[in-house]
Amino acid sequence: MSQDTAYQEAYQQGERFLARGNFPLAKKAFEQAWQLQPNEALQAKIRLCAQAVELQKRKEIIKQARHSEKRGKFHEALQRFEQAAALQDEDWLVQKISRLQEKLRLAKVESQIERAEASQDLDAVLAAYDHALEVSHNPELIAKQGISLVRAGRYHQALDVFAKHPSGSDAARYHLGYACASTGQYVKALAHWNAIEEVADATLWQHYETLLPYVCRELDAGADAQGYAVAYHSVQKLIHAGHTAHLADYEPYFKYKYIEALWQEGCYADLEALLLPLPHRLSLPLLGLYARVYYQLGAHDSQHLEMAMTLWLTAIYNEPLLQDLSIYDVEKAGLDLHAVRDTLLQDMETLLQRADRQSRLPARTLTYWQIEKRLIHALASLPLDHSALDIFPCTPVFAEKFGLSEAISTCLSAQRAAMSEQGEAFFEVSAYYSKAGPSLMLMEQGEAEQALALLPKNTLDEVSAYSRQRVLFRYAMRKAAQGETQTKRWFLEALPLLKHSERYRDELTAFALSDLESKAYAGLAEAMEALCQHITTPTFLQAAAYVMSLQAIQLRNAGMSTAAAEKLFKRALRIDPESALAKTSLQRLQKDICWEQVNKAMKQQNLLKAVTFIEASGEPELVDLFFESIARFYEQVQAWDRAEKLEAVREFYTACYRLDRDHELTHELYHELARWE
Amino acid sequence: MNNPFTLLNVARAASKKDILQQVTIAMRSRQHDARSIAEAQKLLFNSVTRAAEEFKHFLDVEPCIGDFQPGVATTAETPEIALLDTFNDQAATPRKAR
Numbered sequence: 001m002s003q004d005t006a007y008q009e010a011y012q013q014g015e016r017f018l019a020r021g022n023f024p025l026a027k028k029a030f031e032q033a034w035q036l037q038p039n040e041a042l043q044a045k046i047r048l049c050a051q052a053v054e055l056q057k058r059k060e061i062i063k064q065a066r067h068s069e070k071r072g073k074f075h076e077a078l079q080r081f082e083q084a085a086a087l088q089d090e091d092w093l094v095q096k097i098s099r100l101q102e103k104l105r106l107a108k109v110e111s112q113i114e115r116a117e118a119s120q121d122l123d124a125v126l127a128a129y130d131h132a133l134e135v136s137h138n139p140e141l142i143a144k145q146g147i148s149l150v151r152a153g154r155y156h157q158a159l160d161v162f163a164k165h166p167s168g169s170d171a172a173r174y175h176l177g178y179a180c181a182s183t184g185q186y187v188k189a190l191a192h193w194n195a196i197e198e199v200a201d202a203t204l205w206q207h208y209e210t211l212l213p214y215v216c217r218e219l220d221a222g223a224d225a226q227g228y229a230v231a232y233h234s235v236q237k238l239i240h241a242g243h244t245a246h247l248a249d250y251e252p253y254f255k256y257k258y259i260e261a262l263w264q265e266g267c268y269a270d271l272e273a274l275l276l277p278l279p280h281r282l283s284l285p286l287l288g289l290y291a292r293v294y295y296q297l298g299a300h301d302s303q304h305l306e307m308a309m310t311l312w313l314t315a316i317y318n319e320p321l322l323q324d325l326s327i328y329d330v331e332k333a334g335l336d337l338h339a340v341r342d343t344l345l346q347d348m349e350t351l352l353q354r355a356d357r358q359s360r361l362p363a364r365t366l367t368y369w370q371i372e373k374r375l376i377h378a379l380a381s382l383p384l385d386h387s388a389l390d391i392f393p394c395t396p397v398f399a400e401k402f403g404l405s406e407a408i409s410t411c412l413s414a415q416r417a418a419m420s421e422q423g424e425a426f427f428e429v430s431a432y433y434s435k436a437g438p439s440l441m442l443m444e445q446g447e448a449e450q451a452l453a454l455l456p457k458n459t460l461d462e463v464s465a466y467s468r469q470r471v472l473f474r475y476a477m478r479k480a481a482q483g484e485t486q487t488k489r490w491f492l493e494a495l496p497l498l499k500h501s502e503r504y505r506d507e508l509t510a511f512a513l514s515d516l517e518s519k520a521y522a523g524l525a526e527a528m529e530a531l532c533q534h535i536t537t538p539t540f541l542q543a544a545a546y547v548m549s550l551q552a553i554q555l556r557n558a559g560m561s562t563a564a565a566e567k568l569f570k571r572a573l574r575i576d577p578e579s580a581l582a583k584t585s586l587q588r589l590q591k592d593i594c595w596e597q598v599n600k601a602m603k604q605q606n607l608l609k610a611v612t613f614i615e616a617s618g619e620p621e622l623v624d625l626f627f628e629s630i631a632r633f634y635e636q637v638q639a640w641d642r643a644e645k646l647e648a649v650r651e652f653y654t655a656c657y658r659l660d661r662d663h664e665l666t667h668e669l670y671h672e673l674a675r676w677e
Numbered sequence: 678m679n680n681p682f683t684l685l686n687v688a689r690a691a692s693k694k695d696i697l698q699q700v701t702i703a704m705r706s707r708q709h710d711a712r713s714i715a716e717a718q719k720l721l722f723n724s725v726t727r728a729a730e731e732f733k734h735f736l737d738v739e740p741c742i743g744d745f746q747p748g749v750a751t752t753a754e755t756p757e758i759a760l761l762d763t764f765n766d767q768a769a770t771p772r773k774a775r
Binding site: 174200203206207212217250252256257260283284292316324325327336343344347 | 732741764
């Protein structure tokens with residue numbers, strides 16, 4: 001075989017191996033060809049194959065390294081990675097090697113620590129940790145060091161370690177807390193233990209209970225809200241964990257101390273969460289607390305003003321709260337409590353008005369304020385025996401919220417007989433504290449339908465009945481103003497109220513006499529006519545007749561027949577015979593009726609009949625109209641022939657003479673007839 | 678809505694003499710404007726408005742707490758709590774966030 005042929009064979013073989021990716025054999029084949037015929041191209045191929053072989057080798061090494069690492073043979077893995085890096089370095093490989101080295105160092109130092117701990121030689125343990133931390137700044141290691149220090153009783157050292165490197169593990173938190181407790185920092189101890197996510201040992205709760213008195217002592221020596229927050233939340237955790245023994249006093253203690261601390265720091269917004277949900281009952285001290293807090297909350301956020309004003313009103317009317325001020329230690333002279341109350345009232349009023357000006361107040365709030373202010377003042381003024389009530393007086397909303405409505409209603413009822421002279425005042429106040437109270441409040445702010453729907457069905461007692469009538473009266477008034485025609489039944493249901501209360505009678509009277517929209521008269525007239533059968537005071541009757549007359553006028557203008565309108569006016573006059581409007585209107589109407597009759601008679605050419613009607617009416621105006629008509633007819637008949645004209649003039653004269661013999665036209669007609677006759 | 682007691686840094690039961698002293702100090706410190714200081718003094722010098730301001734700005738929680746005396750049961754100077762081993766057995770590794 002020639003050298004060329006051998007070269008070609010080797011070269012071709014090399015190419016075949018290269019095509020199949022078998023770089024070692026390809027390289028060998030190319031090297032054989034090189035031996036026969038060295039050339040640049042061949043050299044390049046050999047280099048290419050050598051590189052590919054290196055890469056394959058590196059790839060294989062890395063694969064082996066990963067395999068070793070997976071099996072935990074870090075030393076072996078590190079060696080292989082280093083081998084691969086020697087062949088070709090890459091960033092990830094560098095990082096991988098660095099991590100493995102760290103891991104190996106950590107494992108080494110951890111084993112040193114374990115050996116030291118097994119020897120129970122504290123100094124050896126601490127030295128091992130120090131050495132370990134020099135090698136690796138691993139947070140886990142630091143936490144373990146801290147824990148070891150705590151277990152060794154070196155609490156201050158442990159605190160230093162934990163302070164530099166806070167750990168998030170439960171074990172670290174527990175030991176850190178223990179170190180704090182051991183160095184007199186009881187609040188911090190609880191704070192760290194509160195952060196433990198999973199309490200594996202229920203004995204921890206005993207730690208809590210043991211520390212609580214010391215926590216109290218520490219906080220009393222001077223603490224901010226944060227300290228009390230920790231204590232309060234600690235107690236909450238205990239309760240949540242079911243360890244409620246001995247805690248009945250601690251929870252309110254820390255809660256109110258926390259509240260006090262927040263108050264002193266001016267953190268009013270944080271206070272609300274502690275006060276909610278509202279308790280079912282409020283004691284007097286709690287009332288004072290809630291009133292003040294909500295006042296401040298309302299000053300900063302208007303959404304709290306509605307609750308604030310209810311609590312505020314109740315608080316400032318309960319004198320023991322006003323009497324419990326240190327001003328009495330300073331001012332020896334008597335303090336005018338009413339003046340103080342007025343000042344506090346004005347302060348709340350200012351808050352409300354400011355919020356209203358800034359459009360941050362719901363419309364109903366100011367209405368409620370006026371009602372509540374009026375009622376608590378009225379309740380306070382009544383001569384009641386309220387010794388059974390801790391809080392008295394209070395607003396209706398307060399009574400409803402805190403379950404005092406029934407007690408106050410009972411108190412009022414018990415004194416009913418003694419308050420017979422109070423009359424309206426008793427019912428006015430009692431109504432708002434009765435079961436119908438909420439309905440009345442709704443009605444006051446214009447929610448008529450809701451108020452009606454909320455009325456209690458049982459109205460056997462007189463207060464409930466009164467309340468119902470109040471709501472129905474207001475409802476009827478509203479409906480009447482809106483032009484509702486079927487208001488009679490609502491007014492009749494409120495009849496006892498109208499009969500006994502001059503105030504509401506006067507209100508209805510004034511309403512009827514006011515400048516109402518025309519649509520209001522229809523329903524109102526019918527209702528007042530029905531009421532007049534039961535209410536006979538002169539002003540009421542006058543108002544009823546007035547409204548009925550206006551309604552009749554409206555109907556007449558709308559095309560009602562004269563006969564029907566006449567009946568309406570006569571009904572009004574039966575109620576008030578002196579009604580000027582009814583009288584005048586009826587007169588005018590009767591005049592119209594008469595003129596209709598006169599016109600009819602004249603159309604029938606029966607002048608005497610017409611005259612009879614006019615005479616019966618006695619209306620001078622009708623007489624004038626008649627003479628005007630005759631004068632027109634007289635002109636018309638001038639064109640007639642003599643005989644017919646004479647007949648007509650004779651008739652005219654007879655009629656005119658009967659009505660007014662001295663009338664000018666009568667004389668003229670006489671002279672006309674005389675001339676002819 | 679400034680608290681006149683806080684503004685003038687006077688105690689709840691301060692006398693008029695105390696108040697006047699604090700007014701002088703407040704004027705010198707210039708932390709508040711003269712008008713506010715004068716207003717605060719006026720409020721505290723009038724017994725009615727002073728009582729109203731006290732009512733508004735001082736919170737009494739002691740009556741809410743009742744007769745509870747938390748420190749009474751404490752006799753030892755420091756609490757005795759035994760270190761638990763349970764937490765020691767746990768790894769020092771922080772839990773992964775859930």
